Amino acid sequence: xxxxxxxxxxxxxxxGQELSPxxxxxxxxxxxxxxxxxxxxxxxxxxxxxxxLTQLRKATKLDFASWGGFAQNFSQRxxxxxxxEAAAAxxxxxxxxLFIPTFAANYRGAYLPASALKGALRTGLVFSRWSAGVIERxxxxxxxxxxPRRAGESxxxxxxxxxxxxxxxxxxxxxxxxxxxxxxxxxxxLDVRQAGNPQLVWKVAGRGSVAAQRVNEATPVFxxxxxxxxxxxxxxxxxxxxxxxELARSLGWRGAPQLDTxxxxxxxxxxxxxxxxxxxxxxxxxxxxxxxxxxLQAELEAAQGVAxxxxxxxxxxxxxxxxxxxxxxxxxxxxKILRAVPxxxxxxxxxxxxxxxxxxxFAQGKPATLPGWARLSLGG
Numbered sequence: 159x160x161x162x163x164x165x166x167x168x169x170x171x172x173x174g175q176e177l178s179p180x181x182x183x184x185x186x187x188x189x190x191x192x193x194x195x196x197x198x199x200x201x202x203x204x205x206x207x208x209x210x211l212t213q214l215r216k217a218t219k220l221d222f223a224s225w226g227g228f229a230q231n232f233s234q235r236x237x238x239x240x241x242x243e244a245a246a247a248x249x250x251x252x253x254x255x256l257f258i259p260t261f262a263a264n265y266r267g268a269y270l271p272a273s274a275l276k277g278a279l280r281t282g283l284v285f286s287r288w289s290a291g292v293i294e295r296x297x298x299x300x301x302x303x304x305x306p307r308r309a310g311e312s313x314x315x316x317x318x319x320x321x322x323x324x325x326x327x328x329x330x331x332x333x334x335x336x337x338x339x340x341x342x343x344x345x346x347x348l349d350v351r352q353a354g355n356p357q358l359v360w361k362v363a364g365r366g367s368v369a370a371q372r373v374n375e376a377t378p379v380f381x382x383x384x385x386x387x388x389x390x391x392x393x394x395x396x397x398x399x400x401x402x403x404e405l406a407r408s409l410g411w412r413g414a415p416q417l418d419t420x421x422x423x424x425x426x427x428x429x430x431x432x433x434x435x436x437x438x439x440x441x442x443x444x445x446x447x448x449x450x451x452x453x454l455q456a457e458l459e460a461a462q463g464v465a466x467x468x469x470x471x472x473x474x475x476x477x478x479x480x481x482x483x484x485x486x487x488x489x490x491x492x493x494k495i496l497r498a499v500p501x502x503x504x505x506x507x508x509x510x511x512x513x514x515x516x517x518x519x520f521a522q523g524k525p526a527t528l529p530g531w532a533r534l535s536l537g538g
Contacts, residue, residue: 160537161327163270163390163470166457167450167531168240168341168383168519171274171473172259177382179219179256183229187245188238189258189340189382190229197232218253237340237382243523244342247378254363258340259474260382267332270390275534278472279420280322282427284483290491293484297491300498319409324400325420330390337388341519343475343529344376346442348514358442361515370443373525379517381474383529394536417466421536424468428458431471431479435528438516447518450527457533466536475517475529478502487512 182191201207213220222229239245248256261268345361359367360376368375384390400406401414432455439447454469461467471480479485486492488511496512497503506512518525 159394161392161394162535162537163275164533165384165386165388166454166533167386167527168529169473169532170259170381170383170475170529171262171270173262175260177258177260179253180214180217183220183222183226184245184248185226185229187242188236190233191235192228193232193234197228219256235335237338240339240341241522244340247342248380251378255378255380258380258382261338261384268338269332270330270392272327272329272392274472276322276325276327278470279325279424280320281481281483282424283321283420285427286423288484290486290489293489294491297494300494321411321415324397324414326395326397328393330392333388333390337384338382339385340380341383342378342380343517343519344373344378346444346516346518346525348442348511350510350514356441358444421466421468424470425458425462428469428471430485432458434479434485444525446524446526447528454531461533468534470532470534471530472532473530477517478513480530
């Protein structure tokens with residue numbers, strides 16, 4: 159059987175790789191990824207190799223005046239910027255912002271890893287089973303600042319075997335290079351120093367934040383992302399033999415879920431995320447974001463009316479809400495758990511919403527959408 163995942167907003171599912179500023183050159187509003195092997199072979203025939211190696215060692219990016227011909231003649235691939243405004247932002251960005259995470263790819267081309275798809279479905283399944291009572295029991299089990307091991311496994315039906323084993327999902331087929339563009343994103347935050355009147359600000363790396371009117375001064379992040387409308391297709395199967403009562407009991411399950419259980423849970427999870435995102439967009443006054451979220455909510459309503467169809471938020475940039483299986487961040491018990499996580503605990507403040515930041519994708523130079531939203535259809 160085949161699945162189809164359609165990107166609704168810019169989507170990046172990476173494999174940890176990124177382009178450094180000496181791996182590419184920007185020319186004609188596009189990123190030209192250099193074929194360094196061919197360049198080395200060419201320069202080895204003459205005296206310019208040493209100068210090129212020196213620049214690779216010392217420069218933050220290649221000098222276009224000296225080596226711009228390589229962008230024209232020795233490019234492995236060319237990735238256009240989403241808009242000229244994104245290219246202009248690149249030209250003024252600090253060197254540390256010029257590392258570009260790329261979409262997962264192998265020798266056949268870019269593809270959607272099955273692990274990202276299955277992970278998003280798993281988070282939705284756990285979300286549908288967690289409750290305030292579970293959170294309170296987990297918080298009570300904390301020993302000092304130490305979290306209990308495998309705290310979420312009980313929500314999956316067993317401490318030894320995840321019920322996601324019922325689904326077998328393969329990596330997608332490769333998609334054409336024309337499906338990708340370089341998008342710019344920035345991190346929005348809320349200044350809550352005035353009680354009851356949060357103000358939109360934009361994060362600046364190492365310097366705090368700037369007011370909404372100075373958004374162009376905020377730190378940009380560039381990423382290779384699949385454009386909305388891109389379709390990823392692959393194979394999947396349902397391991398129905400695991401639904402046998404004897405086998406389910408041996409795995410420690412009270413019962414094996416049906417296929418539509420995963421889809422319904424994913425849609426419940428998406429509805430919760432979009433509700434919180436809509437509240438944030440309204441509080442921050444981001445009109446473009448409000449419009450995008452309304453469109454996603456309409457997509458969700460349509461998906462709920464189609465068998466084995468759901469909305470997912472996956473990959474890079476989805477943030478805390480797409481990775482956690484419980485959204486009641488105002489709960490005292492939940493905040494106790496979060497404070498035990500060093501990377502998160504420092505951001506917890508009393509009477510302040512958590513999280514107060516969002517990664518926002520820009521279109522035509524303006525804040526427009528959230529990354530990572532897609533519609534999944536499990537066909538026959």
